[in-house]
Amino acid sequence: MTEGTDRITALNQTPQAGLGCTGVVLTDPVHPNWYPAIRNTLVLTLCVRVECHRFIGGFRRDPNLLTLRVEDMLCASLLSETFQHLLTDRPTVRLHRIPGNMFDRHYGRFTQPPEAGVDVLSLEEEALRPQVLGRHDWSLALIRHRSDLLSRCFRPTRPA
Numbered sequence: 001m002t003e004g005t006d007r008i009t010a011l012n013q014t015p016q017a018g019l020g021c022t023g024v025v026l027t028d029p030v031h032p033n034w035y036p037a038i039r040n041t042l043v044l045t046l047c048v049r050v051e052c053h054r055f056i057g058g059f060r061r062d063p064n065l066l067t068l069r070v071e072d073m074l075c076a077s078l079l080s081e082t083f084q085h086l087l088t089d090r091p092t093v094r095l096h097r098i099p100g101n102m103f104d105r106h107y108g109r110f111t112q113p114p115e116a117g118v119d120v121l122s123l124e125e126e127a128l129r130p131q132v133l134g135r136h137d138w139s140l141a142l143i144r145h146r147s148d149l150l151s152r153c154f155r156p157t158r159p160a
Contacts, residue, residue: 010086011047018052018083021045023091026103030110038103038110040080043072044093052083073102 011020022045030038039045056078059071079085097104109118 008047010088011049014086016084017086018049019079020047020086020088021080022047022093023089025091025094027094027096028103028107030107031113033114034110037114038095041073041076042093042095043076044095046076046079048079052079056082 011017021040024039024042024045026035026038053075056075059075062071095103097107103110112118
């Protein structure tokens with residue numbers, strides 16, 4: 001059985017879960033406290049129910065997200081904050097540090113503990129940060145509103 005099949009089987013056996021997330025092999029060492037954050041923001045490790053992907057609005061085509069190349073991280077973050085998910089440490093993906101990719105650009109940060117606060121953003125990325133974080137907060141608020149509406153629509157009626 002392949003890893004993808006394993007994830008689908010696990011989701012089918014756990015109907016309350018909206019997505020499954022697997023482990024990742026990093027080709028370059030990182031501080032161990034960064035590993036969960038890296039794993040949880042990689043869409044490559046996810047197996048997502050289509051209705052969950054649609055519920056969050058899929059991948060955003062926001063120009064600020066595209067400039068920073070973080071539309072996948074926003075999607076993964078919204079999914080994990082909105083739906084129950086299955087986690088396994090079994091790796092299904094190998095992440096390579098290629099010059100210019102996000103892993104490479106943030107590698108200096110990933111070698112230090114998160115609390116060290118190492119900032120590796122370019123001036124352009126730093127200028128866009130408030131808009132990106134605002135987009136995440138706005139999207140999360142919209143998703144919570146949708147969830148609240150759905151829960152009210154499907155709340156069992158109480159007998160009089």
